[in-house]
Amino acid sequence: MLISSNTNFAAMDAEPKPSKGGWITFPFLIATMAGLTLAAGGWANNIIVYLINEFNIKSIDAAQIANIVNGCTTLFPILGAILADSFFGSFSIISVSSLISLAGILLLTLTATLDLLKPAPCENGSNLCVGPSKSQLAILYTSLALSSIGLAGTRFTLATMGADQFDNPKDQGVFFNWHFFTMYAGTLVSVVGIIYVEDNVSWGLGYGLCVAANLIGLMIFVVGRRKYRLLKPQTSPFTGLACVVVAAFRKRKVLLSLKSEDYCQEQQGGGTKSVRTTPTNSFKFLNHAALISQEDTINKPWNLCTLQQVEDLKTLIRISPLWSTGILLCTPIAIQMSLIVLQALAMDRHLGPTFQISAGTMMVFVMLSTSISLALIDRFLLPTYQKLTNTSLTPLQRIGVGHALTVSSMAISALVESKRLAVARSHDIHGNSVVPMSVFWMVPQLVVVGVGEAFHFPGNVSLYYQEFPKSMKSTAAAMVAMFIGIAFYLGTAVVGFMRKTTGWLPDGINDGRMDNVYWVLTILGLINFGYYVVCSWLYEYQNVEKMEISSSSPC
Template sequence: MDAQPFSAPTKGGWTTFPFLIAPMGGLTLAAGGWSSNLIVYLINEFNVKSIDAAQIANIVNGCMTLLPIIGAILADSFFGSFIVVLASSFVSLLGIGLITLTSAIDTLKPEPCENGSSLCMGPSKAQLAILYSSLALASIGVAGTRFTLATMGADQFDKPKQQGVFFNWYFCTMYIATLGSVVGIVYIQDHVSWGLGFGISFAANVIGLAVFVWGRRYYRLLKPQGSPFTRLACVLVATFRKRKVMLSTKSEDYCQEPMDGATKLGGTTPTNSFKFLNHAALVTQGDTTSDGSIKKPWNLCTIQEVEDLKALIRISPIWTTGILLHTPIAMQMGLIVLQALSMNRHLGPHFQISAGTMMIFVMISTAGALAIIDRFIIPLFQKLTDTPPTILKRIGVGHALTVISMAISALVEAKRLSVARAHNLHGSSVVPMSAFWMVPQLLVVGVGEAFMFPGQVSLYYQEFPKSLKSTAAAMVAMIIGIAFYLSTAIIDFIRKTTGWLPDGINDGRMDNVYWVLTVLGLINFGYFLVCSWLYKYQNIEKDEHTASSEDPC
């Protein structure tokens, strides 16, 4: 059943836009400010070994991207998007505040020492407990706001074209804010003060939260309709219980949408795909009461509920391809920082960029590619072929570019290792090779994200059942979260079975890691091509691919 607005009908629309985009910018700036430079913070301030720091960062990133599915379920099923975003923003504020304290109070971190020294003392259990608590709170806060806020914004508009414009602004704002944190806040952390850098993140969170609350009177709020997952589970249970009952070809034998508490009979029949699930909507003796309402919910479901489950089953193979698509990117995010720490990062004789700032090239590339894709590539494709590129074609281009980026990464790392060996450098010693050799691979992966990330969100928002719209947006985050955890497991496996990733990367073979990721990406790309070829769109909108003059990117 569609969620119905309980606010005034005049609410929503473009009036709400600044009150949703500004919080998105503030909260993203805050999140990027504490997470973008986390590996360097752990190594330099908490004396954590380099690979261990990368693993902790992967787990944190996994939490930030996997937990949004929980926030989406809470928003769809129980509290609504506004309450979930509000509560999560407060939790994020607590976490960032605690992180700021760990940087400002000496007793909350171990004694400083020279990086790599055998005399370095690691953090105590109490210090780790405070650090991990702060990271957990901040991660939960990000998870509950990022994609729930996106869905809440889309809920303010009725037309898919307007929703598409909002999503474009949303992603542009996200990348620009992340760019600001990676450039500005990370620089302050590395060259001025960790406490000041985290403090700016705290202030950005406060401002974002204040603007979000200020716009409360303008929002169109959708009333939660209860957990859709319970209804989907009912379909499976009812199907199993009626598995031996003969299916009917008559529409009146199936349960339609309930009308005013009564079961409506007559109308349509379920589709023939995954036909065995149609048993759940088949009305048998004892399923309904005398007034026509459903007597046993776990024995009888509506046709719509059956079709909702079918929609999820149809799209699940494509969803799984996203996991191995994002896993190489997740691994690259951590490994790039370690490589940059062991390379020359100077711009001129006096200025040195931060290792965590290397990801700026991904942000620049993605933001620029979004503009080029929407303004030039899609119109040109449509002019040449008379049809706009489908969402799956855009995602497929993202797959291919990600594989290319991993291959370039392997070649660059092989070059870095050859330079290190030519100068007889070991451990994590700085190699006389510019870190800007890594820019091409970052630019390529950024363009790939511009093709596949908005495409994935649009695909799931379009193809998921209406009762799962918030969940649909969070499914992309869930993919990325699983990818971060999978990347952590892969790195652990490689460390235990090979010598490719020692603490001193000059003594390892990180190039082999990238070649493995290239091969995995190629296999996954082939799997995606098969899945996309077999998939049939369920909810194509006439103006889905229409370019809008309002599109900012």
């Protein structure tokens, strides 16, 4: 397992062995993930180059469009998770989303193959390039929107559906490990293989391979339907949380009681009541929502909530400061991922006398670094840490290490870009012309950010899946994607602000000061790291017993 020694999951109620689910579903779900990831990696990781070379869009504008696309793919999973949890179930959401992404990639393939759907190519050496028409842009943006929404609806919902197939938290941990490993490995293959085809053979063939991968993944997923354990969607947990706020405000003047029988308890199967408890003292104002009063006898809607709903909302409030730190953790990474492609286009990308790597392929170093680090962390670092300290590395500690490494990567990026700009000026190179400096100078910063991702990404998923209320497990996994999506949009706003207020990011990056952008990101990362340290120090785990069980497990 990659992260199982530090991953904690909600304890499952003891039930008879189900007739569906279990490891027989594993090949179907992992193969589905592989196909959808190959498809997504092939179009999403090279979209900046496609916009610049095929649609004649300026470099910084192309990077901004890519940030918006990435924001969609990581922000919309929260919507998919809510729909899966509350209305349609995971199977329906994944199936429909896969069809949507298939339609989007197919339309994107048409833009690459039909001359009518893209502008005329620029002549060599000419600065007078004709941009895309409004109708061409409309078709392009439609294809990107469909592809993004479809990808968003599958990735994290598929992870939660896989975990739902198992009752044992240990088995859930194994599945999550393989899920993330498949996601990174599939992206790695697409970055190396499909992107090479796009840059060196044809965009139409490359995107056609993405269509085939998406279609195969969807077919495998549907074939395995009879094997899946399909959980029925429940009433939206967000409705209950909203009810708590409304009911607490309505009964704000009612005096709270110390007696458990004065509070509405959670109902269990068969209509029997659970063991009576009293609400916690934190955020006492919300306790009014579960307090039984005379007004509740007339069944006034949104006037009475269960104690469990009250405590669920308190849990979300307690963890929200930690969640907010993830936004500024991922914002520098989002900006770095788009700027690196622009830097690579203006650097020597030759590997040997004739072979030249694609600018979008630079992401392969992040994927390799993350995949290798995940294995080393699980097999070497975590067992060694446990032997030396007799404790396991907590999710919060893993996330903290990720924060520190991400800040370090931004500082390295600033130093490397300073070196690149110095070489450009010494050779009097302007615009976006290639600088005689190897693109492999950027490998260290990509390796460091990849190692950081191996710490903070699984750590965040583990923390929220463990700490969130049971009714919001799909939402918990998608909350990680949500702050990544917000980070991409925030990154777009930050880059836009810098373009308007500074001269650091002109269309010709050799004439700008991209190194200053990285130094700003370093400072923001340091401030956010300090904020995270304070939040994690003040936070108390809600599921300490589960952590202790997991810590004592040899796996």
